[in-house]
Amino acid sequence: GNGREALRQVLSHEFAVILLDVNMPGMDGFETARLIRQRKSSAHVPIIFLTAMSDEMHAVRGYELGAVDYILTPVVPQVLRSKVAVFVDLFRKTEQVQRQAERLRQRATQLHRLTGASLAINSAPGAEQIVRIAAETARDVIGAHQSLMVVAPPEQPSHAAAYACYSDKYAAWRQMAPRVIGTPLHAMVCGRNQPLRMSPAELDAYAPLHAHGVAGTDAPPLRGLLAAPLTARDGHNMGMILLSDRIDGEFTDDDEAILVQLAQLASVAVENTIFAEERQANRLKDEFLSTLSHELRTPLNAISGWVQLMRMENLQDEMAHGLEVIERNVKAQTKLIEDLLDISRITTGKLRLSTRPITLKPVLLAAADAVRPSVDAKQIAMEFDLNAIEHEDAAVMGDPDRLQQVFWNLLSNAAKFTPVGGQITVRGQRDPQTNTVWISVSDSGEGIDPAFLPYVFDRFRQADSTSARRHGGLGIGLAIVRHIVELHGGQVQADSAGRGWGATFTIRLPRASVAATRYQQRPQEQRIEPETQGRPLRRSRARTPGKLPPAGPCQADQPPPPDRVSDPPGPQALAGYRILAVDDEADAREVVAELLGRFGGTVATAADVEQAMSMIPSFRPDVIVSDLAMPGLDGYALLQRVRASGNGRGGGPPVVALTAYARPEDRAESLRAGFQAHVAKPINPSELIEAIRRVAQAGSASPVEAPGSDSGLPTDPPAPNPLRLGT
Incomplete structure (x- = not known):
């Protein structure tokens, strides 16, 4: 009715266009327009003056105040409607653009928070932390009063976890532990393994869910819900994330997309956590089995070595029989070790074929x-x-x-x-x-x-x-x-x-x-076949008392031709060779020195790396035979120091690894590190002597045994070999 009433309406409402009469009692249209323009919220609202005053000066003043039109009465209705419709349509489109911009801003904010949550989820140390972070992120990003997440991998019950978080509206339920698994809602979401969205009305109509709540009587009632399943890489269900009672309105398509993304992030993180723990457990098991194998092979090495040395003598029948019994039991013990390593590789899928x-x-x-x-x-x-x-x-x-x-x-x-x-x-x-x-x-x-x-x-x-x-x-x-x-x-x-x-x-x-x-x-x-592809088979033949069995690889699918089978090493097989044996075990040093000396070698022994390095300049060995696992500096450290100090000798004398770490992985690692050969304990005398002769003739320029490629190397221990003494 007047200008003041118009100003009150402008303060409390938004208008697409304002129609003002010029001649109004109290405050005229021009003064009302001036005050409307002074307010920020209405500074750009279109104003159309309606008046019977045809004075040109009045029209100029109206346009100076920001009017978009000046219409004289009487008004033609069709003209007025068309002019107003233009500004109403523009107002609606502006509102639509603003809403879209706000949604985009909110979406960008959600995605930014989702990115931060992804980093937190992926760095979480366990399933319980993942569940807590994901549940809180879902409630905060989407805006809900209730959030619940449950992880229940079907084959990993030790990784089951659940977490519920509530706004102040449901503070009374914060101290209650959610019991979700087995409820109708859990069965429905996880059984379908698909996102689920229900309005409050739809939820009220579905009595089984509404009656039981999220987790029986230990959770508040549901007011609408949005749920997304946690799905593993192979497609099976691992749990769910659920939201209820949206703070503003009902759950939307955008909310569902956000929750599905969050569920996918959580699913990957949970699986990675499970796999990481399994890998760690397998690594610890492999380390234990490797250490167990090493510790069991070490004493067997001394027993087997001395048995072989004693069998080289002319012994009476009773003594020879006793040595045969010892050797047979050493073989049985070593076979148990190899079986344990094999069964471990079978359970972890690491046993390979060549x-x-x-x-x-x-x-x-x-x-x-x-x-x-x-x-x-x-x-x-x-x-x-x-x-x-x-x-x-x-x-x-x-x-x-x-x-x-x-x-x-x-x-x-x-x-x-x-x-x-x-x-x-x-x-x-x-x-x-x-x-x-x-x-x-x-x-x-x-x-x-x-x-x-x-x-x-x-x-x-x-x-x-x-x-x-x-x-x-x-x-x-x-x-x-x-x-x-x-x-x-x-x-x-x-x-x-x-x-x-x-x-x-x-x-x-x-x-x-x-x-x-x-x-x-x-x-x-x-x-x-390279020895890194598994131990070659030897030709079956009877043993001759006092002689070692022949060494040397041959084809396993046909009897080896005579020129492919090495004769047993003679008593002077190592004559002229100076050999330095390095091992922290006194028994191992003694049996190696005795064995190599029996075959004509000049042998010196060292108990550690420092002693070995101090002996090399004066002893000038042709070959170094070294254990790998030694306290302090190990065999790899010795190899590095020998190579570094080998001035003018092509990197120093060749080095043979003689070790109780007998897996193909251990062999490949030692050869890649630069050892010229790898001989496993318990000692096969023929194999050790042949390895020393080969590396001495080849020098230290390149390995005598090929380490093999990663793709071709079998990751399993060697099969029983009739000529491996003590195995």
Whole structure:
């Protein structure tokens, strides 16, 4: 009705356009327009003057006050509506742009906070911290009074965690621990594994959720909800994030997108935490097993070394038999160590194969030679029927070292359960119908209870697990057999008619293509596998008392030609060589010095790196044989100092690693570090002597053994070798 009333309306409302009469009582239209323009909120609101005063001076004054139009009455309605409609449409579009700008600003703020939360979530040390950070971030970023997060990995119950956070509106529930798993809401969200959004009305209509709340009676009632699942990389559900009672309005599409992103971040962080803990546990286990192997091999090295030295003498039958018993038990102990390392690699998926076309007869004979002492001790007869698998049409794609380990385990198992005077029969046959080659190992032993047959290949399962059991072992040999055979794409089965009727273990392996076999076995294509690809098999042969078995690699898929097999080292094999042996263990130094001296070497010993370095200038060794694990400065430090001080000698004398760290990883690491050769304890005298001769002839310019590439190096311990003394 007047100017003052117009000003009051402008102060409390927003207008798209203002229509002012010029001639009003009290405060005219011009004064009202001037005061409207003085206020910041209305300074740019369009003003249209409506008046019957046609004086041109009045029109000029109106435009000077910021009017957008000056209309004389009487007004044509259509004209006025069109003019007003322009400014109303402009006002609406301006509001829309402002709302969009505000949403973008809010979205940018949310994303910025989400980025900060991502850094905090990814740096959280455990699932409980991840849950707390994600729940609080979801409530603050989206704006809700209630937030709940639960993590429940189905196969990782130790990582389950839940956290609820509430605004002051629900402060009374802050001290209550949420119990979510098993509620209808948890089952609904996690079962669907999809985002879920419900308005308060929709939630009220869904009685099961509304009645039970988020976590039974220990949580406030829900007022609308927005939930996103935590999904693992393989798609299975790990939990959920849930919001309820939005502070401003209902949950939107943008809210859902934000919560899904946050759930994805939390899912990745939870999985990374689980994987990191598993990796740490596996690393600690590997370190423990490596240390255990080292500590067990070290005393076995001295025992085995002295046994070999004593067997080189002309001993009476009783003494020779005693040494044979000692050697056989050293082998059994070392085999337990290797089995423990193998089973660890099986459980962590680290056991690898290095395959090529091979025939199985030489592999079987080498394995039989390895178990011969145990068989002979019980006067067990071993019969072989392998003619059907000795030709290339019966070749398989296999890792000869691992398959030798399989046959070693089966033959050892048969020898263990076969009584004195019993029999073991090994047969091989080619099956054209299934395109496979099968090997069976049968014994006349005590047999297997039919009830135990389904579990015979399970880890740590034994038919007799009581303290009074008659046979030793850890119950892992057959589990290793099954895993290696299955890695080859084959099958293994056990058969027995029951107690007292013996047992038969049958392995089936797919045949290799004949073309691939012929290509592999052409004379110009024959090659010696690097020792980093697994220990080469040797030709099976009887031992001669007082002599060491032959050393030197050969093809595992055919008998080695005479020029490929080294003769046993003679008594002067190391004559003219000056050798420095470095080991912190006195027993190890003594047995190495005695052994190398027996073969003509001039040997000096040192107990540590400092002593070794002080002896090198005067002793001038041709070869250094060093342990790796020594207190203080280790073998790697010795290698570095030898290379650094080797002025004019091509980096100093060559260095051979002689160590109880016998895994392929340890071998590869030492060769990459610069050792010319790696010899594992317990000592194989032939192998050590041959390594010393090779590196002395090659010098220190390059390693005699190839460390191999990361991709080709098998990460598993060597298979049993009939010529590894004490293994």
